[in-house]
Amino acid sequence: MLVLLVEDEHDLAELVMEYLLTCNIECDYFDNAEAAWSQLQKQSYDALILDVNLAGKSGVELCRMVRQQGLSTPCIMLTAMHTLEDKIIGFEAGADDYLVKPFAMQELVLRLQSLQTTGKKGHALNVGDLHIQVANRHAQRADRVLKLSPDEWTLLLLLARHSPNVVSKEKIEETLWPDGMPSNDALKMLTYRLRKTLDSESEQPLLHTERGVGLVLKWL
Amino acid sequence: MLVLLVEDEHDLAELVMEYLLTCNIECDYFDNAEAAWSQLQKQSYDALILDVNLAGKSGVELCRMVRQQGLSTPCIMLTAMHTLEDKIIGFEAGADDYLVKPFAMQELVLRLQSLQTTGKKGHALNVGDLHIQVANRHAQRADRVLKLSPDEWTLLLLLARHSPNVVSKEKIEETLWPDGMPSNDALKMLTYRLRKTLDSESEQPLLHTERGVGLVLKWL
DNA sequence: AATCCCCGTTACCTTACTGTTACCCAACTA
DNA sequence: TAGTTGGGTAACAGTAAGGTAACGGGGATT
Numbered sequence: 351m352l353v354l355l356v357e358d359e360h361d362l363a364e365l366v367m368e369y370l371l372t373c374n375i376e377c378d379y380f381d382n383a384e385a386a387w388s389q390l391q392k393q394s395y396d397a398l399i400l401d402v403n404l405a406g407k408s409g410v411e412l413c414r415m416v417r418q419q420g421l422s423t424p425c426i427m428l429t430a431m432h433t434l435e436d437k438i439i440g441f442e443a444g445a446d447d448y449l450v451k452p453f454a455m456q457e458l459v460l461r462l463q464s465l466q467t468t469g470k471k472g473h474a475l476n477v478g479d480l481h482i483q484v485a486n487r488h489a490q491r492a493d494r495v496l497k498l499s500p501d502e503w504t505l506l507l508l509l510a511r512h513s514p515n516v517v518s519k520e521k522i523e524e525t526l527w528p529d530g531m532p533s534n535d536a537l538k539m540l541t542y543r544l545r546k547t548l549d550s551e552s553e554q555p556l557l558h559t560e561r562g563v564g565l566v567l568k569w570l
Numbered sequence: 571m572l573v574l575l576v577e578d579e580h581d582l583a584e585l586v587m588e589y590l591l592t593c594n595i596e597c598d599y600f601d602n603a604e605a606a607w608s609q610l611q612k613q614s615y616d617a618l619i620l621d622v623n624l625a626g627k628s629g630v631e632l633c634r635m636v637r638q639q640g641l642s643t644p645c646i647m648l649t650a651m652h653t654l655e656d657k658i659i660g661f662e663a664g665a666d667d668y669l670v671k672p673f674a675m676q677e678l679v680l681r682l683q684s685l686q687t688t689g690k691k692g693h694a695l696n697v698g699d700l701h702i703q704v705a706n707r708h709a710q711r712a713d714r715v716l717k718l719s720p721d722e723w724t725l726l727l728l729l730a731r732h733s734p735n736v737v738s739k740e741k742i743e744e745t746l747w748p749d750g751m752p753s754n755d756a757l758k759m760l761t762y763r764l765r766k767t768l769d770s771e772s773e774q775p776l777l778h779t780e781r782g783v784g785l786v787l788k789w790l
Numbered sequence: 791a792a793t794c795c796c797c798g799t800t801a802c803c804t805t806a807c808t809g810t811t812a813c814c815c816a817a818c819t820a
Numbered sequence: 821t822a823g824t825t826g827g828g829t830a831a832c833a834g835t836a837a838g839g840t841a842a843c844g845g846g847g848a849t850t
Binding site: 808811 | 821822823824825826827828829830831832833834835836837838839840841842843844845846847848849850
């Protein structure tokens with residue numbers, strides 16, 4: 351798992367990073383929203399940990415920008431003031447969870463993992479004219495309902511969650527086959543099959559291959 | 571409308587109460603289950619909002635007590651993000667709905683109103699042309715009354731409560747056979763039998779299998 | 791005690807998911 | 821240009837998962 355931490359108290363940030371590492375969670379770190387934002391254009395993350403009170407652009411604003419860009423990356427807000435008003439602002443900006451400082455490292459990790467597996471309840475994802483209801487296990491492109499096998503569904507969900515960013519081939523293989531890949535061509539086939547039910551009947555393809563890198567799901 | 575709120579995070583409770591007031595919803599408040607219980611003996615409410623994690627008796631227990639007393643007051647459970655599993659327990663205790671913290675105030679009110687209109691006539695569930703009266707243990711499809719064995723009833727109820735979401739095979743097995751499954755095929759048979767009395771005489775099936783995942787009850 | 795019915799078991803069949811292999815094509819490289 | 825690499829397409833097969841049917845034990849009801 352790879353997360354992005356944005357926090358301007360350096361000591362706290364170091365503490366968090368250190369603890370995450372011991373839990374086998376990789377972590378990129380920035381101390382301001384602007385730098386984090388530009389990094390988000392290049393790299394896709396499994397979760398964001400944002401401080402509410404940053405100098406300059408606040409974590410809430412950053413979260414809102416991320417959501418407006420169409421990213422559904424799970425997002426945890428950190429706030430020092432434990433007034434609920436701030437929390438509400440966070441949710442309206444699209445945050446999935448919050449933690450009040452000071453918090454136990456353990457709790458942060460628990461929530462990260464919870465978000466990782468379940469995601470937010472009733473979450474719906476949209477990429478172009480593709481609409482996905484996670485809980486329903488229902489996906490449709492324009493008006494066409496997509497019939498997906500379990501693996502196809504997993505892949506589509508993974509790509510949709512990271513859209514419009516590229517997901518590396520390694521990451522995909524790791525997600526689909528946690529303990530050992532069957533063969534080098536398995537993913538190739540899966541891609542082919544997903545593309546067939548997803549794109550073959552529409553003129554605008556959503557699933558693109560970044561040669562030598564991985565796959566992307568994006569409109570245009 | 572008059573609701574009873576039981577919640578031991580004081581800030582959250584105040585926020586909820588304040589918001590409910592602006593929606594013209596009256597609200598009595600307690601921070602523990604015992605006090606709430608004794609109040610319930612004196613006053614009848616249009617809905618209950620219970621926190622799952624209370625010091626002392628939990629919201630789930632309180633809900634169960636209320637049901638055992640024969641009250642069918644609509645009941646919404648509040649549960650923290652990382653204990654999402656609790657929602658199942660909540661449903662089995664007789665809860666009508668749940669919200670994962672943090673939640674938008676607006677959503678709480680929406681669900682209250684929804685329960686107010688649909689849940690008013692006792693515990694009734696509808697999926698397509700299937701109509702279930704929980705208290706009566708009565709189920710009918712269109713005009714046909716369904717004769718269900720205990721296990722079939724439990725399964726149907728479980729699925730109906732989650733409709734139109736998929737219920738995983740594991741969840742079902744855990745619910746039906748809390749201490750150890752009889753065999754791998756038991757559920758298969760049960761499904762077959764339920765489907766026979768539920769779907770075989772209608773052209774539109776309600777019970778669908780998500781291969782490799784679980785079962786869904788849904789119209790279309 | 792006799793009967794009934796729920797439900798778990800077994801067996802067999804059907805479906806469809808998924809991995810394999812083979813071959814082709816496009817892009818990049820020497 | 822020829823060779824190499826990575827991706828797309830197609831047919832095939834093994835196997836896991838689900839559907840169906842018949843049987844029988846055991847608890848409940850009478």
